[in-house]
Amino acid sequence: xxxxxxxxxxxxxxxxxxxxxxxxxxxxxxxxxxxxxxxxxxxxxxxxxxxxxxxxxxxxxxxxxx
Numbered sequence: 001x002x003x004x005x006x007x008x009x010x011x012x013x014x015x016x017x018x019x020x021x022x023x024x025x026x027x028x029x030x031x032x033x034x035x036x037x038x039x040x041x042x043x044x045x046x047x048x049x050x051x052x053x054x055x056x057x058x059x060x061x062x063x064x065x066x
Contacts, residue, residue, distance in 0.1 A: 029059055 025041020036056035039046030
């Protein structure tokens with residue numbers, strides 16, 4: 001369902017990748033400086049978009065329940 005990728009961009013925040021997405025990559029979420037983001041990887045990488053903390057919390061909760 002998901003995999004932990006380790007640190008992202010040289011910081012200590014974990015990037016969480018879910019096994020849903022497209023041919024090129026999956027859904028990823030991260031927390032950085034008390035802000036929350038998601039992306040779906042594409043052929044040229046992914047564009048990170050800010051999301052509400054409540055959505056981030058629900059995605060983590062869903063991950064932890066599986």
